[in-house]
Amino acid sequence: MTAPVVLVTTSAEATREVGAALAAVCVPGDVLLLAGGLGAGKTTFAQGFGRALGIDEPVTSPTFTLVRQYEVATRPTGVRTLFHADVYRLERLGEIADLGLGQLVEDGGVALVEWGDAAEPVLGADALLLALAADADHDEWRTVTLTARGPSWLKRWKELDVALTPWRVAS
Ligand SMILES: Nc1ncnc2c1ncn2[C@@H]1O[C@H](COP(=O)(O)OP(=O)(O)O)[C@@H](O)[C@H]1O
Numbered sequence: 001m002t003a004p005v006v007l008v009t010t011s012a013e014a015t016r017e018v019g020a021a022l023a024a025v026c027v028p029g030d031v032l033l034l035a036g037g038l039g040a041g042k043t044t045f046a047q048g049f050g051r052a053l054g055i056d057e058p059v060t061s062p063t064f065t066l067v068r069q070y071e072v073a074t075r076p077t078g079v080r081t082l083f084h085a086d087v088y089r090l091e092r093l094g095e096i097a098d099l100g101l102g103q104l105v106e107d108g109g110v111a112l113v114e115w116g117d118a119a120e121p122v123l124g125a126d127a128l129l130l131a132l133a134a135d136a137d138h139d140e141w142r143t144v145t146l147t148a149r150g151p152s153w154l155k156r157w158k159e160l161d162v163a164l165t166p167w168r169v170a171s
């Protein structure tokens with residue numbers, strides 16, 4: 001295991017930039033599980049991630065649709081499709097499994113899963129876990145804690161650490 005990478009963003013735009021930096025190191029098949037309460041910044045992160053992939057449509061909360069799918073036109077990192085899921089409304093692990101995200105990403109996709117900590121038993125064998133948390137003293141600050149789950153992320157940990165240097169705090 002590696003130590004978690006801990007970041008602080010001081011604006012919504014900074015969280016989008018973190019999303020963009022991660023999109024740049026993502027490869028087809030990646031699953032990112034986004035944890036954190038309502039308003040923590042999970043969708044904001046996804047907006048920056050989508051923007052870096054060149055997705056022009058606005059990335060909005062998939063709460064009622066469960067999974068939104070965006071085609072990546074330019075494919076700078078080989079990623080062809082972004083799946084953006086929100087499993088908040090799903091009560092059973094079986095329902096999360098039924099979304100089939102693990103299979104969907106196999107064909108050139110990447111998945112971002114809001115409330116993804118709930119999906120860990122299904123998707124967490126090889127995933128990046130991002131926990132977003134508000135700050136007690138500053139409305140616009142968020143702590144973002146990244147933890148690698150599984151071999152594909154551990155392999156890229158150094159690269160990821162370097163890419164995220166601008167937002168790093170001592171950990
Ligand atoms: N540092 C920050 N990171 C992310 N969002 C922030 C930050 N500061 C303020 N915000 C605001 O907090 C809200 C986060 O909402 P959203 O991304 O939809 O959260 P979630 O999807 O986790 O419920 C947005 O209105 C955003 O503008």
Ligand SMILES: [Mg+2]
Pocket residue numbers: 042043061062114
């Ligand atoms: Mg959201």
